[in-house]
Amino acid sequence: xWTKPWNYREGTAVTMGLTVVGLMLQYSxxxxxxxxxxxxxxxxxxxxxxxxxxxxxALRERVYAFRFMTSVQAAVPALAAAALLTVIMGLTRxxxxxxxAADPFGLTKMLNFWPFVLIYVWMTAIxxxxxxxxxxxxxxxxxxxxxxxxxxxxxxxxxxLGSADMQRVKMYCETGKPEWRVLDERQDVKELPLAxxxxxxxxxxxxxxxxxxxxxxxxxxVKKPAHILVDRAFKGAKLFDWDIRxxxxxxxxxxxxxxxxVGNMPGEMVGRMRMDSLGQxxxxxxxxxxxxxxxxxxxxxxxxxxxxxxxxxxxxxxxxFPYQGLELDKHHTLVMPNREPERFASDVTVFTKDGKSVxxxxxxxxxxxxxxxxxxxxxxxxxxxxxxxxSIFELVRDPWLPAVxxxxxxxxxxxxxxxxxxxxxxxx
Amino acid sequence: MNxxxxxxxxxxxxxxxxxxxxxxxxxxxxxxFTTTGCGLLVFSVFIILLWISLxxxxxxxxxxxxxxxxxxxxxxxxxxxxxxxxxxILSFSTILSAVxxxxxxxxxxIHDKTLMPALQSPWFAPHVIVYMFAYALLGAAFVxxxxxxxxxxKYTEEPDICxxxxxxxxxxxxxxxxxxxxxxxxxxxxxxxxxxxETWAAATWLAYLVYIHLxxxxxxxxxTALWILIVNxxxxxxxxxxxxxxxxxxxxxxxTYNLS
Numbered sequence: 205x206w207t208k209p210w211n212y213r214e215g216t217a218v219t220m221g222l223t224v225v226g227l228m229l230q231y232s233x234x235x236x237x238x239x240x241x242x243x244x245x246x247x248x249x250x251x252x253x254x255x256x257x258x259x260x261x262a263l264r265e266r267v268y269a270f271r272f273m274t275s276v277q278a279a280v281p282a283l284a285a286a287a288l289l290t291v292i293m294g295l296t297r298x299x300x301x302x303x304x305a306a307d308p309f310g311l312t313k314m315l316n317f318w319p320f321v322l323i324y325v326w327m328t329a330i331x332x333x334x335x336x337x338x339x340x341x342x343x344x345x346x347x348x349x350x351x352x353x354x355x356x357x358x359x360x361x362x363x364x365l366g367s368a369d370m371q372r373v374k375m376y377c378e379t380g381k382p383e384w385r386v387l388d389e390r391q392d393v394k395e396l397p398l399a400x401x402x403x404x405x406x407x408x409x410x411x412x413x414x415x416x417x418x419x420x421x422x423x424x425x426v427k428k429p430a431h432i433l434v435d436r437a438f439k440g441a442k443l444f445d446w447d448i449r450x451x452x453x454x455x456x457x458x459x460x461x462x463x464x465x466v467g468n469m470p471g472e473m474v475g476r477m478r479m480d481s482l483g484q485x486x487x488x489x490x491x492x493x494x495x496x497x498x499x500x501x502x503x504x505x506x507x508x509x510x511x512x513x514x515x516x517x518x519x520x521x522x523x524x525f526p527y528q529g530l531e532l533d534k535h536h537t538l539v540m541p542n543r544e545p546e547r548f549a550s551d552v553t554v555f556t557k558d559g560k561s562v563x564x565x566x567x568x569x570x571x572x573x574x575x576x577x578x579x580x581x582x583x584x585x586x587x588x589x590x591x592x593x594x595s596i597f598e599l600v601r602d603p604w605l606p607a608v609x610x611x612x613x614x615x616x617x618x619x620x621x622x623x624x625x626x627x628x629x630x631x632x
Numbered sequence: 633m634n635x636x637x638x639x640x641x642x643x644x645x646x647x648x649x650x651x652x653x654x655x656x657x658x659x660x661x662x663x664x665f666t667t668t669g670c671g672l673l674v675f676s677v678f679i680i681l682l683w684i685s686l687x688x689x690x691x692x693x694x695x696x697x698x699x700x701x702x703x704x705x706x707x708x709x710x711x712x713x714x715x716x717x718x719x720x721i722l723s724f725s726t727i728l729s730a731v732x733x734x735x736x737x738x739x740x741x742i743h744d745k746t747l748m749p750a751l752q753s754p755w756f757a758p759h760v761i762v763y764m765f766a767y768a769l770l771g772a773a774f775v776x777x778x779x780x781x782x783x784x785x786k787y788t789e790e791p792d793i794c795x796x797x798x799x800x801x802x803x804x805x806x807x808x809x810x811x812x813x814x815x816x817x818x819x820x821x822x823x824x825x826x827x828x829x830e831t832w833a834a835a836t837w838l839a840y841l842v843y844i845h846l847x848x849x850x851x852x853x854x855x856t857a858l859w860i861l862i863v864n865x866x867x868x869x870x871x872x873x874x875x876x877x878x879x880x881x882x883x884x885x886x887x888t889y890n891l892s
Contacts, residue, residue: 276849283842290835291867294828297880315826363824372821410746544746568749569819580821600821608823612810619806626799 210272215281222326223285226319235305235316239368243603246365253361257332261340273333282327289320302389328360348621355614358607366604374582377402379593382555386599397557398575400597404551407590409543411435412501414518416444419535431541434503445509446532452504458496459525460489466496474498479525490517497591498524503540507532523588543589550581550595566597577601634685635695635736641678642702642733645671649706649726656713656722664722668710675703688747691760694873695736700761702732704768708797712772716793724775755815763808767872769801770840774865777858791854794861795847802840809833828881832871839864 205213229236241249260270272278293314299306305313314320331353338350373386377400384399415431416424423429424444432441432448440449458466462479469477475497479487491502500522506515507530514532520540521527529539549567556575566572571580577599585592602608648671655663679699682690690696709725712718773794780787780794812833813823824830843860846852875881 276845279845280842280849283838283845287835287838287842287867290831290838293826294831294835294870294875295878295880298826298828298831370822545749546746547749547752569753571818571821578821598821605817612813612823616807616810619803619810623800623803626796626803 208268210268210275210277212277212281214272215275215277215279218278219281219285219323219326222322223319226317226322229318229322230310235310235313236318236321237316238364241365241368243369246368250361250365253329254332257329257336260329260333261336264337270333273330274337279330279334282323282330285323286327289314289317289323293320324360324364328357331357331360345625348618348625350618351614351621352618355611355616355618358611359615360611362604362607362611366602366608369604370600370602373599375400375597375599377550377552377595377597379403379405382553396577396599398577399555400579401553401555402550402593402595403553403563405548405584405592405595406551407548407584407592408546409590410546411438412503412520412540412543414443414448414503414505414538414540416446416532416536417529417539419537423541424536443538444536446538447508448538449506449508450503451506451515454491454493454502456493456495456499457491457502457519458494458499459484459487460492461487462525463492463494477524481526484526484528491519498522500525500589501540501543502528505530505538507538509533523591545590548581548584550597552595554579576603634682638678639737641674642737645675646726646730646733647671648674649722649729652706652710653722653726657719659719661717664713665710668706668713668722672703672707672710675706679703688752689757689760691757692747692751694876697760697764697872698732698736700764701768701771702729702736704765705729705732705771708765708768708772712793712797715796718793720779721772724779725772728771728775750819753815753819755811755818759808759811759815762804762811766801766804766808767868769797769804770865770868773797773801773861777861777865781855781858781862787854791847791857794858795844798840798843798861802837802844805837805840809837827887828875828878828885829871829887832867832875836864836867836871839867 205217260267260273264270264274292311296307296311296314298314299312305311305316310317335350335353335357338346338353342350371388373388373394373396375383375386375396377383379402382399382401384396386394386396388394410433412434413431414434415429418424423431430443432438432443434450434453436453438450440447442448459479461483462477466474466477490504500519502517502519504515505518506513509532514530516530517528518530518538518540519525519528520542527539529537531537547567549565551563551565552572553561553563554572554574555561562574564572566579566581568581571578573579578601580598580600581595582598583596585594588594648667652664652666652668652671655661655667679690682699690699705725705728706722709722712721776790776794776797780790784790812830816825817823839860843857843864846857846860870878875885875887
């Protein structure tokens, strides 16, 4: 042991040493708090780390340990240890941020677990050292590897140290009211240099589905519920032994009894009323088309099994009236599960402090970027569904993102170069 | 087009691939290329028609990803064959593909058209397709490792084939993972959230790096490297579908819509 040249045994000893030191730190100072690395602490730590790596590179001829860092014998145990700790992280249920670990060692908060952090730091140091060595002796065949190492070094350092500077806040917007206040991760109110006015929130839904539930209300078959999709082209289908036909398809419907009551009510009142299940049971007139708030799809369905036919209305209901199913027999009911959104979007006007305003649409997967904030469609009033007049946005600001992206694109380039190299590299 | 027709396409493709495997075994290059190519063509027609009829890419359920896997295995097989002319590789890829086709035939899942808004993104198809191709290549490397460790036992240049499969497979694994990161930023606001699937993807990615770096040292024993390939492939399975059953991932992963 420790006779030169060092081998895997020494490389493994280093990772085990780091694990022991990590455990000692874990017990003495407690888990690592990433929040401590807010600007400028993260920049200072990064500068110190990079100087250490450059210094180690400069002293590599004199200090064997620094030379060893760029060897496979150091890299393999470091990678294996990092992989192992990551597997442990995958096997243990991780506790969300802001809560203490659920186990005595801290494995359920792996990102704050010192041995995990130290092993990743060691791995990152090796990656940095190798990058410098490959830069020092430029060689065409090593370019894919150099690009990958450099990119990985940038991503590992900037993503971890930069995470403390990332801000994630939530903004609740009601139709027509400009909003500039947000709730941060600790639910504290903050004011932003920009305001968002929700002009219209909309949901497009997938066509309604029909499924059969048993008397306990469980969809059948229990393990993999079967359903039929009632789109505009729907002619009829078999669900278990029932032949299902749709006699009438009303996209926006309310119970007839409710429509009658609503007739001469003020609009504000209609928005607040709710028909209960008793009202629903008394509703003999079925459903009629209604182009207003609270409407939902209703289907008049005919189900036939062995010559016996039952007919009735089926709807998933809305926030203004309860669902209605069609009893097929004593133990089976045909129901419409809640509609699944295909797309939800907010038409908004965004105002900035310098007096500019922009009209845009924000939807899932299509965030909007303004004044270094990215605005994401997060949620809405789920009880009201497509009639929601509330839209919830998440606003994210990550000043380190350009650096992280630069690293990500470098790793991507490295992977592509590696693929090209492997594809053109023939045996001998 | 729906899954009811899958059996016809699958059997036609499998017949072509079997013929290709036989031709490969006999050293008939042209026949091996043509028949395997025809099989891939028939199979891709099914995928395309299914894509059109679903009105979304068939990449969401486990059954749909298995479909891509059964397609990419013979593709990876023919690529390896074109380079090294290993007469057994097409038989292996055909058998593996047949296993995945059989799972899809005997364990059909309910397939529906709906796709939640978070999955509707131009990143969706490249992210999953690149991953499936990586899985197929790394699966081929695993098969090779098993073959060398337990059947052939004496080997000279074969470990280099493993290296090449892993290099290309790892490159695709990297691209798939980073596409996922870039997409996640657009969909959820962070490029990496240590979601259980991401954690396992990172572990798998690091584990293949262990293999790649170990093989850089020519004095290391090949046997250790081949065993690492076997362990890594198990990690890959965990990442692909294992986490759907893993207690630690239940209810916390945004990636568990595969089963619904």
